Amino acid sequence: MIETEESSGFGFITFGELENRHKSRPPRESRANDAEWSSFHERLRGCPDIYDSFPCIFYIEVDNAIACRFFAVPDRLFVDDKVYQWAWAGALYTEDAYRGKGLATRLVRGMEKTLHERNIGWGGVFSNDIALAIYRKLGFTIPGFAPRYLMMKTIRPLLEYHLGKRKIVKVFDGFYRTLAKAFSPALIVRAYGKYEMEIVDADGLSALLQSTRLHHAQRYHFDSSAERLRWKIGKRSDMSICTVREKKRGRHIGYFITKTRPITEPFGGKYKDFMLMTMMDYGVCSDRADGLGILVSQAVGFFMKSNAEVFELITTAGTEKRIDWSTGLVKAGRGMSFKYSIPSTWNFEEDSKCLTSWELNHFSADAFAFY
Known part of the structure; x- marks a missing residue:
């Protein structure tokens, strides 16, 4: 009823x-x-x-x-x-x-x-400022915004938004593409030098998660079981699942999942007509402090060898310390907002109001991102 x-x-x-x-x-x-x-x-x-x-x-x-x-x-x-x-x-x-x-x-x-x-x-x-103001008025806790990190092989969408489809756009974009191509080998070598990446299916990811234990750097985290990841991925053809391990010892570092799709509607209300690869999810199986950094470098290497033109990562997982300039990513403003409301009986501590206490990315936080 x-x-x-x-x-x-x-x-x-x-x-x-x-x-x-x-x-x-x-x-x-x-x-x-x-x-x-x-x-x-x-x-x-x-x-x-x-x-x-x-x-x-x-x-x-x-x-x-x-x-x-x-x-x-x-x-x-x-x-x-x-x-x-x-x-x-x-x-x-x-x-x-x-x-x-x-x-x-x-x-x-x-x-x-x-x-x-x-x-x-x-x-x-992913609420806008107007919606967040309403939620704040209703008493919701709003820890803040997770940063967005980007890497671009092309600046054409950026230039076309500001300059229109003029000839000068093609000239500047060609120059930028040449520079990006020159740096590409260095990023690929960094990614694959000591580690090897394997593209697997949902069964391969399940096998990894059943044989090892994920290390969560944040106190507050959500269901990252093999069953839930399998459900989220479903039968989508625009997602790739990659596992990463050390070449010498064969020890697994973790996994990451990317989603590649054409952007035909304005991205962020501005840019369109390009291929976007988003690092939707990741899991660190190693207790190494640089585990996330290794996975990000691997994802960047994967991006450089793909047909995607822009790479995106949004995460709260200690990005200031674990994602540095050497990955080739640059911080590009606010990425994902986060708001929540909990029953009074839960009695969460003050650290729950700090965004970096929560392990959030596209897959763990946006339950509708995989539709």
Whole structure:
């Protein structure tokens, strides 16, 4: 049964209820949204952290129609020797006719209350400044922004945004490409000198994770099990899974996962028409202090040999100390915002308000990045 608060129009649907209704149209929902709800349901069915009572769709109903909705994906948060239930919220949408009426704020309040009553904390990433101001007003903790690191083989998208498609753009971009190509061998040698990388499938990654233990540098981290990674990767053809190990001793350093796709819509609201490779996830299996740095260097080497034109990494994992100029990456402003709200019974310490205490990247934080 769908639970609602008739006075406010707020309601939510649990995964178990969604399972029972997956062959029929969602109640009071237009057929235009059937495909979206069905797709979300199918994606959740394979999630290793899902359970029947998990509230996965929240909405505000106005005049017997869904005016505003929010999706949630389950996860587990690990803090020291404790495990907490978590929800990642995303895909917030308000119908055009109902925008500016405060429905999203009411929805967030109702969602927060519902999750906290079930002892579930929740968070979200990639919010804009306006949304963050609303969340801050509602009492959410906002540790800050993870930095974005970039490497570019071309500056054409940058120049075209500022100068338009003029001949001078081709001249400057050609000069830049020549310089990038000159530095490419050095970066590849750095990456593959002492280590070897192997492209594997989901089974290969599962075998690695089952035979070794991941080292988490941050106190607060999320489910990084082989089952969850396999679910996230799915059958996508735009992702590559790479494992890294020492050449001499054969000891594994860890793994990283990249996603390569064409950017046809403005990236960051500005740049488009280029191939982007994002380092979506990584895991360090070695207790070496430079483990992450080695994985990043390997990913950069992988990028240099690919057809991608821009490489991107967003992470909170001690980047100031573990990613330096020698990798060829440069910091390019704010990457991923992070906000969260937890039940009062959790009693987290002050370090939870510090962004570097959380292990976050695209895969661990953005539950919707792999759709």
